[in-house]
Amino acid sequence: xxxxxxxxxxxVLADSLEQWAEKHKVAKDPYVKxxxxxxxxxxxxxxxxxxxxxxxxPNPEIHSMRSxxxxxxxxxxxRNSIVFLPVAxxxxxxxxxxxxxxxxxxxxxxxxxxxxxxxxNGYGVLAKEWTIGRIAFLDxxxxxLVILLTLLTAYLGRRNQNLRxxxxxxxDHERTALALDISAYLFTKQAITPLTMNANxxxxxxxxxxxxxxxxxxxxxxxKKFKELPTHRDxxxxxxxxxxxxxKRNI
Numbered sequence: 190x191x192x193x194x195x196x197x198x199x200x201v202l203a204d205s206l207e208q209w210a211e212k213h214k215v216a217k218d219p220y221v222k223x224x225x226x227x228x229x230x231x232x233x234x235x236x237x238x239x240x241x242x243x244x245x246x247p248n249p250e251i252h253s254m255r256s257x258x259x260x261x262x263x264x265x266x267x268r269n270s271i272v273f274l275p276v277a278x279x280x281x282x283x284x285x286x287x288x289x290x291x292x293x294x295x296x297x298x299x300x301x302x303x304x305x306x307x308x309x310n311g312y313g314v315l316a317k318e319w320t321i322g323r324i325a326f327l328d329x330x331x332x333x334l335v336i337l338l339t340l341l342t343a344y345l346g347r348r349n350q351n352l353r354x355x356x357x358x359x360x361d362h363e364r365t366a367l368a369l370d371i372s373a374y375l376f377t378k379q380a381i382t383p384l385t386m387n388a389n390x391x392x393x394x395x396x397x398x399x400x401x402x403x404x405x406x407x408x409x410x411x412x413k414k415f416k417e418l419p420t421h422r423d424x425x426x427x428x429x430x431x432x433x434x435x436x437k438r439n440i
Contacts, residue, residue, distance in 0.1 A: 202374050203228035209367055213249030214362070220245045223372070238375035242368035249364075251356045256347060261345040270337035275328040282324040289315035
């Protein structure tokens, strides 16, 4: 079973690479495509072993944050547009009130009316939606809306920034883990050089030392268990004692 698992290690690694690439939409990257093919066919692995995966694995973009960032950008644009709307609304209301006041005074030259009083009452000449009370209320609503949008966009911006940082950190950890898996598999596939030979010899020596330590511990345990076993003389004495007890009972 161990030999079968080892032979499928290249396929498992290729599947992991392809799944990661599909998840982060980098499946068409040349490094990912060609490395995956080589892993499945076990061709040119010594060449790939000389390439650093941390350097050539693509750095995917964070696609999950686009909708949230688009919404925040849209709200910022609306807020910036509404900021000047109260001023524009007030000035157009002044224009409407001035025109209506001129018309009213031309028809009622005897009447003494204050402009602000006329703007508030309209006197049947100025429409109610342009009166000063209505315009002041609309300006208040618009300014309140700007304040709310400012608070909302500030919150969403901070939230999106934190989520992006978390997503970048998670993506970096995932990419690093995959790069380490690739490096670990391709390490033994490197072309024979003094460096790789020394590394392989060091690995083999370390494994041999570990096996020797394990064997030594097992031997000491067996010796201890063996010493705890009774000797032939102890067994004969025990049998003799049992025989005497049986003999005494029969008497």
